[in-house]
Amino acid sequence: MKQIMEMINDPQRVITKSWIESSYLSDGLKLEHGQADLLVLPKTTQEVAKIMHYANQNGISVTPRGAGSNLVGSTIPNGGIILDLSLMNNIIELDKETFTVTVQSGVFLSDLQQYVEQHHLFYPPDPGEKKSTIGGNVSTNAGGMRAVKYGVTRDYVQALEVVLADGTILNIGSKNIKDNTGLSLKHLFIGSEGTLGVITQCTLKLIAKPSIIETMIVGFTSIEQAIANITKVLQTLTPTALEFVEQKVAKWGENYSGFEFPLPDSQAYLIIMLDGNDRNAIDKQREQLLTTLGNVPYVIPKTPAEAAQIWAIRGSLVRAVEAVTQQDPIDIVVPINRIADFVNFTKQLEIESGVRMLAFGHAGDGNVHLCILRDELDEAQWAIKLQQVHDALYQKCHELKGLPSAEHGIGTAKVKYFNAAIPLENRLMMQKIKQSFDPNNILNNQVYIKGNHH
Amino acid sequence: MKQIMEMINDPQRVITKSWIESSYLSDGLKLEHGQADLLVLPKTTQEVAKIMHYANQNGISVTPRGAGSNLVGSTIPNGGIILDLSLMNNIIELDKETFTVTVQSGVFLSDLQQYVEQHHLFYPPDPGEKKSTIGGNVSTNAGGMRAVKYGVTRDYVQALEVVLADGTILNIGSKNIKDNTGLSLKHLFIGSEGTLGVITQCTLKLIAKPSIIETMIVGFTSIEQAIANITKVLQTLTPTALEFVEQKVAKWGENYSGFEFPLPDSQAYLIIMLDGNDRNAIDKQREQLLTTLGNVPYVIPKTPAEAAQIWAIRGSLVRAVEAVTQQDPIDIVVPINRIADFVNFTKQLEIESGVRMLAFGHAGDGNVHLCILRDELDEAQWAIKLQQVHDALYQKCHELKGLPSAEHGIGTAKVKYFNAAIPLENRLMMQKIKQSFDPNNILNNQVYIKGNHH
Numbered sequence: 001m002k003q004i005m006e007m008i009n010d011p012q013r014v015i016t017k018s019w020i021e022s023s024y025l026s027d028g029l030k031l032e033h034g035q036a037d038l039l040v041l042p043k044t045t046q047e048v049a050k051i052m053h054y055a056n057q058n059g060i061s062v063t064p065r066g067a068g069s070n071l072v073g074s075t076i077p078n079g080g081i082i083l084d085l086s087l088m089n090n091i092i093e094l095d096k097e098t099f100t101v102t103v104q105s106g107v108f109l110s111d112l113q114q115y116v117e118q119h120h121l122f123y124p125p126d127p128g129e130k131k132s133t134i135g136g137n138v139s140t141n142a143g144g145m146r147a148v149k150y151g152v153t154r155d156y157v158q159a160l161e162v163v164l165a166d167g168t169i170l171n172i173g174s175k176n177i178k179d180n181t182g183l184s185l186k187h188l189f190i191g192s193e194g195t196l197g198v199i200t201q202c203t204l205k206l207i208a209k210p211s212i213i214e215t216m217i218v219g220f221t222s223i224e225q226a227i228a229n230i231t232k233v234l235q236t237l238t239p240t241a242l243e244f245v246e247q248k249v250a251k252w253g254e255n256y257s258g259f260e261f262p263l264p265d266s267q268a269y270l271i272i273m274l275d276g277n278d279r280n281a282i283d284k285q286r287e288q289l290l291t292t293l294g295n296v297p298y299v300i301p302k303t304p305a306e307a308a309q310i311w312a313i314r315g316s317l318v319r320a321v322e323a324v325t326q327q328d329p330i331d332i333v334v335p336i337n338r339i340a341d342f343v344n345f346t347k348q349l350e351i352e353s354g355v356r357m358l359a360f361g362h363a364g365d366g367n368v369h370l371c372i373l374r375d376e377l378d379e380a381q382w383a384i385k386l387q388q389v390h391d392a393l394y395q396k397c398h399e400l401k402g403l404p405s406a407e408h409g410i411g412t413a414k415v416k417y418f419n420a421a422i423p424l425e426n427r428l429m430m431q432k433i434k435q436s437f438d439p440n441n442i443l444n445n446q447v448y449i450k451g452n453h454h
Numbered sequence: 455m456k457q458i459m460e461m462i463n464d465p466q467r468v469i470t471k472s473w474i475e476s477s478y479l480s481d482g483l484k485l486e487h488g489q490a491d492l493l494v495l496p497k498t499t500q501e502v503a504k505i506m507h508y509a510n511q512n513g514i515s516v517t518p519r520g521a522g523s524n525l526v527g528s529t530i531p532n533g534g535i536i537l538d539l540s541l542m543n544n545i546i547e548l549d550k551e552t553f554t555v556t557v558q559s560g561v562f563l564s565d566l567q568q569y570v571e572q573h574h575l576f577y578p579p580d581p582g583e584k585k586s587t588i589g590g591n592v593s594t595n596a597g598g599m600r601a602v603k604y605g606v607t608r609d610y611v612q613a614l615e616v617v618l619a620d621g622t623i624l625n626i627g628s629k630n631i632k633d634n635t636g637l638s639l640k641h642l643f644i645g646s647e648g649t650l651g652v653i654t655q656c657t658l659k660l661i662a663k664p665s666i667i668e669t670m671i672v673g674f675t676s677i678e679q680a681i682a683n684i685t686k687v688l689q690t691l692t693p694t695a696l697e698f699v700e701q702k703v704a705k706w707g708e709n710y711s712g713f714e715f716p717l718p719d720s721q722a723y724l725i726i727m728l729d730g731n732d733r734n735a736i737d738k739q740r741e742q743l744l745t746t747l748g749n750v751p752y753v754i755p756k757t758p759a760e761a762a763q764i765w766a767i768r769g770s771l772v773r774a775v776e777a778v779t780q781q782d783p784i785d786i787v788v789p790i791n792r793i794a795d796f797v798n799f800t801k802q803l804e805i806e807s808g809v810r811m812l813a814f815g816h817a818g819d820g821n822v823h824l825c826i827l828r829d830e831l832d833e834a835q836w837a838i839k840l841q842q843v844h845d846a847l848y849q850k851c852h853e854l855k856g857l858p859s860a861e862h863g864i865g866t867a868k869v870k871y872f873n874a875a876i877p878l879e880n881r882l883m884m885q886k887i888k889q890s891f892d893p894n895n896i897l898n899n900q901v902y903i904k905g906n907h908h
Binding site: 097098099140141143147152154155164168169170171172174175176177178179180181182183184185187188190191192195196208231235278280281284285333334335336337362365366367401402403404405406407408409410418421422423425426427429430432433434435436437448449 | 645
């Protein structure tokens with residue numbers, strides 16, 4: 001690895017095995033740890049290219065990472081080099097005429113959002129973890145709450161700069177809105193979880209910032225009643241966000257955040273966001289919505305601060321749970337007409353298994369987030385119970401024609417259920433693509449797509 | 455080929471060389487013709503799989519086609535089998551709960567649009583050629599006029615059934631809205647121009663049909679003035695469609711269609727479509743638009759029939775030209791802030807080259823359609839002039855960071871400019887993908903991506 005040290009020639013950016021902090025050996029859950037020989041923090045695409053070229057020639061595994069906030073083990077290295085892109089965090093260009101921004105892949109989502117909003121522009125994808133990097137967002141095709149109206153990260157990627165396993169620098173995509181010029185390499189990299197190349201630069205599509213954002217919280221007497229209203233809402237209008245939270249789940253967030261939902265007597269909530277630029281149009285949408293929902297209690301926060309509190313509770317749920325007990329995050333997606341079936345199944349499974357589960361999530365797109373709580377189980381019991389619960393949940397998901405991952409990815413954590421969900425012939429084609437891009441199988445070779453050699 | 459006849463066992467669906475009508479040997483332009491040994495019209499996916507399996511084992515070229523309306527030579531066969539999917543034209547399922555429709559790939563776009571609209575749903579992509587098939591639309595990631603607001607075909611493909619070169623049937627995608635479960639094979643097939651597999655079935659996303667659609671035509675004193683207003687419009691709102699037409703171009707459509715644009719004294723027009731469900735909101739958008747445009751003459755058609763006439767003129771432009779002279783269609787896309795530069799360049803080139811060119815198109819997304827007119831040039835002169843004009847246009851497009859194809863594809867017609875526009879390393883990756891999917895290079899092997907063997 002001496003060659004790498006010479007290439008970078010900055011001891012603060014090349015850290016050897018015994019000096020690598022343990023958080024670099026894990027993912028966002030910080031439960032499992034791998035090992036690595038070298039941690040490198042490149043500052044330029046050329047440095048990334050040199051490192052990859054060397055690693056490829058010497059068959060050294062490389063695990064790229066942004067903020068390391070992923071939840072499925074993708075950044076748990078199995079030896080070799082950890083490539084930390086967090087120093088590549090420059091905003092390169094804001095092009096107001098084409099509504100695009102170009103950033104290095106290590107820029108935090110929160111920094112990007114803030115930067116473009118200062119210029120009255122708007123980056124619609126809004127994954128829960130704001131201290132994640134744009135490169136990571138692209139790698140997992142991150143979704144988030146505004147996906148109902150605005151779509152996911154995929155829908156906002158105009159162009160990428162990617163370093164392939166052998167060090168080749170690819171520029172794919174452009175600022176052009178339409179493109180039917182050849183196979184879409186761009187879409188292949190989006191959601192590829194670092195298996196096909198290292199994303200070093202992203203050009204993202206922006207929109208004009210909506211001038212009005214309105215939140216509404218609606219109370220129901222049961223989670224079933226809340227979920228039954230999801231389809232009605234979606235048939236009436238396209239909300240910006242549509243989240244469901246059960247009261248017992250909300251309590252965790254309330255305790256953790258120190259804020260409180262209005263309508264404390266409700267057993268379940270739908271939180272709805274509307275946005276736009278036309279006051280009358282939004283008022284009308286709200287009226288339509290209330291007509292659709294019938295006689296239900298609701299609150300419209302009077303100030304942005306009040307609305308922010310509601311979203312803060314929603315946003316804190318995972319952290320609230322983790323402050324109390326270890327949890328395993330599930331990121332299942334089902335067709336939107338199957339959410340009720342899936343949530344009801346989790347209720348039943350909770351009783352049968354004796355394991356607590358908190359369901360909440362992106363009701364508007366069928367993406368159910370589920371925290372499976374370890375509580376007082378010891379290591380061995382937890383492993384057995386988790387396996388049983390996983391098997392049951394993913395089986396149900398499969399029956400409902402859902403998929404194991406909406407936005408977290410497969411990584412190492414969901415390989416079993418990925419293999420069960422995706423037909424063999426599809427996985428074989430993914431393998432062949434992986435082999436084309438990374439014939440020595442050095443890039444993120446711990447995760448679900450493996451090349452030939454290892 | 456006897457084996458194929460036995461497989462299908464229906465003489466009306468297996469047509470031998472000398473009986474193949476010449477239109478099957480060409481594309482939508484009907485200028486160049488290839489040759490083929492057999493024309494097969496499968497009725498089921500299983501039949502397609504059997505044919506592909508046989509062709510692959512025997513190294514026989516296969517050229518799939520829908521309606522054959524493509525404009526870049528993709529359906530001009532070079533021997534072997536023509537696989538015509540037009541008999542696979544069943545609508546399989548309308549799923550109102552998940553807002554999806556599933557169709558065989560041979561269904562006409564017009565039939566799909568009509569069918570879903572009868573059920574108060576809406577398929578937003580609207581490519582100009584309505585008698586194209588959905589499979590063909592997916593193969594070229596077809597765009598059309600409503601792309602400004604709603605996006606292109608890619609944005610509406612939920613799932614595909616595809617038969618690979620070796621006869622393997624792949625089911626990719628699902629009705630789930632979010633999906634980060636493995637590499638996106640779906641996006642690889644979209645826009646792949648029949649090179650990676652035969653699309654046999656498509657599940658498409660629908661939206662609620664907007665209840666109000668309003669057209670507005672605005673007149674300008676010059677094409678420059680019209681184009682200068684495009685960015686202003688896009689900064690004010692997102693129209694459903696935003697088309698520009700020069701008056702001298704409009705005349706062709708008026709003569710051909712028998713209808714007339716209002717504002718006959720204008721030298722150029724922007725045609726704007728707004729849609730939605732809220733009358734007040736649309737009125738407000740129109741007011742904002744007129745404020746933005748300043749003191750310009752405009753007409754809002756009073757009836758849907760009047761609006762339809764305006765769109766009929768716009769829709770007839772290519773056919774109007776073709777009724778008078780042979781034309782070569784250009785489908786360049788440039789970043790939206792470069793449309794004026796590109797259109798001005800075509801004006802200059804028209805003078806320099808002495809070749810007439812008509813520019814019009816999708817102003818809202820930078821997609822300039824250009825008809826290059828042959829007029830009285832003989833075969834040899836036309837070949838030389840066309841080459842010169844092409845070279846100049848694609849060079850300018852490249853300078854402006856545009857791309858050779860927005861929605862028609864590359865096919866055989868644009869290979870030279872594809873090679874100039876797309877870096878070698880990107881093309882090599884496309885080749886490798888092609889080889890993974892079609893190792894014997896039998897599928898549409900006349901077009902731009904070639905495998906190893908031929």
